[in-house]
Amino acid sequence: MTRWGQQTLVADRPTGPAVRGLADLVTLRLPDGAEVGVRSAASDDLTGVVDLHERCSARSRNRRYHGGSARPAPTRLRRLLEPARGVTLLATPTVSQAPTAPVVAMANLLGEGDLAEVALLVRDDWQRRGLGSALLHRLVWQAEQGGYAALALHIQAENTPMLRTVRRLGPPSAVDRDGSLLTLTVPLTATASPAGAGQP
Numbered sequence: 001m002t003r004w005g006q007q008t009l010v011a012d013r014p015t016g017p018a019v020r021g022l023a024d025l026v027t028l029r030l031p032d033g034a035e036v037g038v039r040s041a042a043s044d045d046l047t048g049v050v051d052l053h054e055r056c057s058a059r060s061r062n063r064r065y066h067g068g069s070a071r072p073a074p075t076r077l078r079r080l081l082e083p084a085r086g087v088t089l090l091a092t093p094t095v096s097q098a099p100t101a102p103v104v105a106m107a108n109l110l111g112e113g114d115l116a117e118v119a120l121l122v123r124d125d126w127q128r129r130g131l132g133s134a135l136l137h138r139l140v141w142q143a144e145q146g147g148y149a150a151l152a153l154h155i156q157a158e159n160t161p162m163l164r165t166v167r168r169l170g171p172p173s174a175v176d177r178d179g180s181l182l183t184l185t186v187p188l189t190a191t192a193s194p195a196g197a198g199q200p
């Protein structure tokens with residue numbers, strides 16, 4: 001098992017960090033053989049992302065947004081889709097050209113100075129299949145391409161799945177605690193490959 005688990009990059013045709021949507025689509029094979037398409041989000045993904053949140057459990061939404069279990073308002077999701085600095089990645093279970101393909105996970109990278117704030121949401125029925133690790137790895141690569149110095153992650157102290165996922169990044173340089181919320185700062189070392197997956 002590598003630091004990033006056993007996802008395999010099946011096809012990669014990125015065209016640069018400025019491109020959004022299907023143009024930067026890559027295909028990853030998860031350890032159980034399922035293939036997912038991963039690409040940056042575009043504004044017409046709102047319906048798919050709203051559906052993702054509706055299909056997630058209240059606990060997953062609460063762990064992602066740290067504020068109750070309600071679904072975020074569409075205006076907030078729309079802002080997340082195309083951040084001014086950073087990128088939002090979406091995973092779909094099959095490689096589809098249609099913006100209506102179901103979104104099963106979302107990964108956000110928001111730039112704040114030289115820090116890249118990272119957050120993940122994997123649909124409950126897709127959790128524990130290596131998808132969260134694969135998306136985190138791609139965000140690390142994106143952050144390194146963007147020249148960020150470190151990642152910042154806000155994680156509830158009880159959120160064992162996310163804490164285990166983040167362990168793959170290596171030791172944080174700082175862990176701050178505000179009540180039940182941990183903020184981990186993880187320095188970037190520019191060692192990630194584009195998918196990371198399946199490589200020794």
Ligand SMILES: CC(C)(COP(=O)(O)OP(=O)(O)OC[C@H]1O[C@@H](n2cnc3c(N)ncnc32)[C@H](O)[C@@H]1OP(=O)(O)O)[C@@H](O)C(=O)NCCC(=O)NCCS
Pocket residue numbers: 005059060061063064065118119120121122123126127128129130131132133134153154155159160161162164165
């Ligand atoms: C955290 C989350 C993104 C992980 O995604 P995932 O696709 O399940 O992650 P993976 O399958 O790649 O597993 C990564 C690690 O988490 C562990 N894990 C996943 N689900 C787990 C669970 N329910 N209980 C314990 N460990 C769990 C895996 O065993 C693995 O650890 P290991 O390599 O030490 O065995 C997902 O659970 C999620 O979306 N949770 C709700 C939102 C959230 O918590 N976001 C984080 C806010 S920053």
